[in-house]
Amino acid sequence: MPVYSLEVAVVLLGLVLLMLEAFIPAKDKRFVAHTALLGLGAVLVASFFVNRTPDASPFWSFYTADGLAMTYKVIALVCTMLVIILGLDYIPVLEKFTARIGGRGAWGEFFCLPVFICAGMMWMASATDLTSIFVSLELVTIAFYVMVTFMRRNVGSLEAGVKYLILGALSTGFLVYGFTWLFGVTGQTNLSLIAAKLNSGTVATAPAMFSFALILVALAFKIGAVPLQFWIPDVYQGAPTPVTAYLSVGSKAAGFIVTTRILQVYLGSDVLVHNCTAILLAVACATLIVGNLAAIPQTNFKRLLAYSSISHAGFLVLALASGPAGAFGLSSGQIVAFYLAAYLIMTLLAFTVLVVINRTSGSDDLNAFNGLHQRSPFLAFALLVAVASLAGVPLTVGFVGKFFVFAAAVKASLWLPLGFAVVGAVAGFYYYLKVLRNMYWNAPASATMPAITLSGLTKATLLLLIAATVALGVWWAPLFQLLQR
Amino acid sequence: MAAGAPARLTAMAAAVVNAAVTAWLLLKFQYADGAHYQFEAHRVILGDPKLGFNVGIDGMSLIMVLLTSVVTLAAVMMKPVKAGGEALYYSSSLLIAAGAMGAFVATDLFFFYAFHELALIPTFLMIGMRGTGDNKDAAWKITIYLGLGSLVLLAGLAALVTQASAAAGNGLTTFDMLELRNLAPKIAAASQEPIYLTLLLGFGVLISLFPFHSWAAPAYASAPAPTAMLHAGVLKKFGLYGLLRVAAPMLPAGFHAEWIQNLLLVLLLGNILYIGLVTIAQKELDLVLGNSSVMHMGYVFLGIASGTAIGISGAVLLMFAHGVSIALLFALCSIVREKTGTLQMSRLGGLAKYAPFLGLTFAMASFASIGLPGFANFSAELLVFLGGFANKPADHLGPLQITTILALWGVVISAVYMLRAFRKVFKGEPSEAVTGATDLKCCGRIPVLLLLIALLVTGFFPYLLMQAAGPFADALAKAIAVVVAP
Numbered sequence: 001m002p003v004y005s006l007e008v009a010v011v012l013l014g015l016v017l018l019m020l021e022a023f024i025p026a027k028d029k030r031f032v033a034h035t036a037l038l039g040l041g042a043v044l045v046a047s048f049f050v051n052r053t054p055d056a057s058p059f060w061s062f063y064t065a066d067g068l069a070m071t072y073k074v075i076a077l078v079c080t081m082l083v084i085i086l087g088l089d090y091i092p093v094l095e096k097f098t099a100r101i102g103g104r105g106a107w108g109e110f111f112c113l114p115v116f117i118c119a120g121m122m123w124m125a126s127a128t129d130l131t132s133i134f135v136s137l138e139l140v141t142i143a144f145y146v147m148v149t150f151m152r153r154n155v156g157s158l159e160a161g162v163k164y165l166i167l168g169a170l171s172t173g174f175l176v177y178g179f180t181w182l183f184g185v186t187g188q189t190n191l192s193l194i195a196a197k198l199n200s201g202t203v204a205t206a207p208a209m210f211s212f213a214l215i216l217v218a219l220a221f222k223i224g225a226v227p228l229q230f231w232i233p234d235v236y237q238g239a240p241t242p243v244t245a246y247l248s249v250g251s252k253a254a255g256f257i258v259t260t261r262i263l264q265v266y267l268g269s270d271v272l273v274h275n276c277t278a279i280l281l282a283v284a285c286a287t288l289i290v291g292n293l294a295a296i297p298q299t300n301f302k303r304l305l306a307y308s309s310i311s312h313a314g315f316l317v318l319a320l321a322s323g324p325a326g327a328f329g330l331s332s333g334q335i336v337a338f339y340l341a342a343y344l345i346m347t348l349l350a351f352t353v354l355v356v357i358n359r360t361s362g363s364d365d366l367n368a369f370n371g372l373h374q375r376s377p378f379l380a381f382a383l384l385v386a387v388a389s390l391a392g393v394p395l396t397v398g399f400v401g402k403f404f405v406f407a408a409a410v411k412a413s414l415w416l417p418l419g420f421a422v423v424g425a426v427a428g429f430y431y432y433l434k435v436l437r438n439m440y441w442n443a444p445a446s447a448t449m450p451a452i453t454l455s456g457l458t459k460a461t462l463l464l465l466i467a468a469t470v471a472l473g474v475w476w477a478p479l480f481q482l483l484q485r
Numbered sequence: 486m487a488a489g490a491p492a493r494l495t496a497m498a499a500a501v502v503n504a505a506v507t508a509w510l511l512l513k514f515q516y517a518d519g520a521h522y523q524f525e526a527h528r529v530i531l532g533d534p535k536l537g538f539n540v541g542i543d544g545m546s547l548i549m550v551l552l553t554s555v556v557t558l559a560a561v562m563m564k565p566v567k568a569g570g571e572a573l574y575y576s577s578s579l580l581i582a583a584g585a586m587g588a589f590v591a592t593d594l595f596f597f598y599a600f601h602e603l604a605l606i607p608t609f610l611m612i613g614m615r616g617t618g619d620n621k622d623a624a625w626k627i628t629i630y631l632g633l634g635s636l637v638l639l640a641g642l643a644a645l646v647t648q649a650s651a652a653a654g655n656g657l658t659t660f661d662m663l664e665l666r667n668l669a670p671k672i673a674a675a676s677q678e679p680i681y682l683t684l685l686l687g688f689g690v691l692i693s694l695f696p697f698h699s700w701a702a703p704a705y706a707s708a709p710a711p712t713a714m715l716h717a718g719v720l721k722k723f724g725l726y727g728l729l730r731v732a733a734p735m736l737p738a739g740f741h742a743e744w745i746q747n748l749l750l751v752l753l754l755g756n757i758l759y760i761g762l763v764t765i766a767q768k769e770l771d772l773v774l775g776n777s778s779v780m781h782m783g784y785v786f787l788g789i790a791s792g793t794a795i796g797i798s799g800a801v802l803l804m805f806a807h808g809v810s811i812a813l814l815f816a817l818c819s820i821v822r823e824k825t826g827t828l829q830m831s832r833l834g835g836l837a838k839y840a841p842f843l844g845l846t847f848a849m850a851s852f853a854s855i856g857l858p859g860f861a862n863f864s865a866e867l868l869v870f871l872g873g874f875a876n877k878p879a880d881h882l883g884p885l886q887i888t889t890i891l892a893l894w895g896v897v898i899s900a901v902y903m904l905r906a907f908r909k910v911f912k913g914e915p916s917e918a919v920t921g922a923t924d925l926k927c928c929g930r931i932p933v934l935l936l937l938i939a940l941l942v943t944g945f946f947p948y949l950l951m952q953a954a955g956p957f958a959d960a961l962a963k964a965i966a967v968v969v970a971p
Binding site for chain 1: 530531573595599600601605606610614621625628637640643644658
């Protein structure tokens with residue numbers, strides 16, 4: 001079975017789900033989500049057994065199946081499955097705010113669209129041509145426009161959707177314009193051919209740098225880095241929480257694989273590498289400062305996670321800016337992939353708890369977490385593990401990722417950006433531990449809060465994510481093997 | 486059975502097992518070979534970079550393991566002041582202890598660092614949830630400060646590992662501390678200095694080296710007793726342990742760099758003299774103890790700075806002695822607060838009349854802290870001071886000797902504040918707060934006696950510790966003395 005049949009299978013799964021949702025007159029549409037989970041799970045298993053050797057067909061100039069691509073495919077699949085599980089917990093909220101058809105909320109498509117997004121992200125992981133990058137990226141973005149505004153009877157969700165749409169369209173414009181310049185300079189759309197051309201010494205530097213700047217701005221929107229980071233807090237806050245989690249992890253990861261591949265082209269060119277690195281470092285430092293310092297005063301947990309997502313983008317850009325060499329036997333692209341896998345685990349752990357809290361209290365505020373350890377010690381512990389890992393406390397997977405980034409920066413002697421990273425990480429200790437303060441130090445809002453019940457699936461997911469956070473923080477060889485496959 | 490009994494029993498069982506294992510280690514340890522790791526165990530995690538879950542014990546580790554087990558045992562026996570939440574209370578204590586223990590036995594740099602951080606969040610939770618006074622501010626301060634110190638340390642360790650791998654020249658990166666000890670000294674002297682300085686600052690924040698000390702006293706003062714005992718007594722020694730285990734032997738050129746050496750001497754005098762005077766000015770018992778623990782770190786730094794076998798063994802002994810004595814003092818301090826409801830020394834007085842056992846043990850703990858003969862602190866401080874003069878230039882006093890002479894005044898300072906504290910709390914006419922206070926009952930006495938006996942035994946027979954510390958210190962002094970050409 002060739003490797004691209006994975007994407008084909010996911011698209012087919014999405015189409016089948018749409019049909020099932022539309023034509024099966026079941027009262028409870030949960031079965032759509034369960035079918036999606038089963039289908040994606042099957043694809044995830046299959047992704048370890050596909051044939052990855054390229055053949056002679058010209059298809060392979062658009063597509064690659066290297067270890068990095070396979071890792072990002074796994075990230076996309078796992079992330080989509082977890083988002084669907086989150087969505088199942090979020091149904092009471094969706095029921096309230098979606099369009100009403102026959103007296104019931106219409107949220108069946110909420111579990112179909114992620115499957116298409118997943119297909120787009122998997123294709124992005126393998127795209128090595130400007131055209132395939134653009135097409136897959138748009139598939140993801142357009143499906144997200146729908147997902148963000150899914151709760152159409154909620155003003156916040158609509159506002160978030162408009163913001164996301166306008167800025168998304170703007171960034172698409174930047175991206176296409178940048179691609180145009182890059183094509184104009186090199187006459188190629190394939191990334192490896194572009195790299196060879198840029199390195200041949202026959203290319204005008206100024207237009208090449210111009211294309212770099214345009215593409216970087218567009219990608220900054222995707223990954224949530226300065227200068228296009230300002231949509232993140234508002235959109236994250238307004239979007240349905242599972243979609244926020246999806247944006248924060250899936251969309252960011254897909255953005256980073258494209259960023260990694262495109263930066264390889266620019267950083268591989270002897271004439272461009274100096275200026276490009278300087279710009280990237282500036283972006284990394286600015287992102288670290290904006291993300292971390294702006295997170296400090298936040299009182300809404302979703303906004304806090306939004307700024308934290310910006311700050312993590314800063315660490316990731318720093319890793320990419322430290323040059324392709326990376327550290328400890330991992331290239332910087334692999335370090336980024338490792339970090340994103342870690343980020344996936346810990347962020348979705350936090351979002352799972354948030355969804356439960358949001359469902360029971362109707363609020364995303366940090367105060368909604370007050371005294372959680374008395375109401376539900378298990379949930380409090382789950383969030384403790386998540387924020388410890390996000391803050392980068394050792395023996396969690398988040399620390400290992402951060403450690404690799406630090407090591408790559410040390411190896412490249414980037415002392416000033418490293419200083420920014422240290423300041424950012426220390427600020428992180430403060431705002432992540434604020435959550436612990438609310439959960440453990442503060443008393444619950446009232447003594448008669450209802451007990452929090454968890455479904456079996458949620459409980460199992462939480463346990464799995466906690467175990468992964470801790471186990472991969474000590475024994476991360478499995479992730480290494482995945483990366484070096 | 487009181488509420489929370491299962492948690493309490495589990496914690497005590499864990500601490501007792503821990504102590505039993507330590508006793509077995511003490512018996513089986515080959516003391517003559519104390520400079521080398523024994524009881525080694527390896528579990529490879531990665532081949533390249535070479536990283537594994539490796540543990541082993543040498544002379545210094547053995548002493549630190551003993552310290553950890555003794556203090557942990559005493560700490561989990563301290564009764565919580567507030568009822569409720571016992572599971573979190575005891576698991577936090579055990580996690581702090583586990584972090585320290587893991588760091589002391591790890592022979593892999595990654596886990597050496599990682600274990601120490603295990604204590605960060607339990608400390609934050611314990612001080613915030615169960616502390617007294619300005620506990621919330623103190624919890625934030627200690628967490629942010631230690632987080633910053635750890636990150637500086639992390640940058641230093643990452644630089645050490647990458648530079649050592651570059652110096653090795655075979656492209657292999659290793660976190661194995663034994664291999665690093667051979668590779669890292671090959672780093673060019675000019676590069677060793679900034680790395681050493683980074684490590685000194687990183688470890689220094691964790692040890693509360695002047696002027697990075699301001700987190701320590703308020704945090705210890707407001708922490709619940711087990712947290713203060715474990716943190717001040719055991720966990721803070723991690724930084725000193727790291728200087729002796731990593732910074733000094735791996736970067737001898739950095740250690741010998743004159744400007745770094747002189748900087749350290751000035752800063753440690755800041756610890757001993759400046760913080761000593763600050764301690765005298767304190768009006769509350771918990772702050773006296775918190776500041777005194779900062780002050781005594783200066784002596785350990787002095788022993789390390791001497792770079793001589795005798796000074797280093799003094800430093801190792803003092804790490805043990807100070808750990809036990811400060812844990813004892815914090816335990817007694819929390820009992821005083823529980824019995825009288827206050828720690829303001831102006832409102833206390835004459836407590837010994839109502840609680841003679843408390844008075845006697847506090848007096849002995851004070852004597853130990855000052856460094857009077859009969860307690861482990863005496864032999865340790867003596868060795869530190871002798872170490873300062875072991876390599877004296879023939880015709881004049883070097884900076885180290887002048888520092889040592891000035892540091893001797895610290896003994897006078899600590900006698901002033903400890904004896905004053907004892908007099909104000911326990912002697913004189915009983916005050917209103919003290920009237921009717923009860924003495925410790927049999928079970929409450931056990932942790933106090935345990936720590937006191939540990940101090941007395943090692944005080945009368947310092948050889949028990951010296952046989953482990955001596956070979957280690959000899960080997961370390963030799964390793965430091967080897968300096969690569971610049």
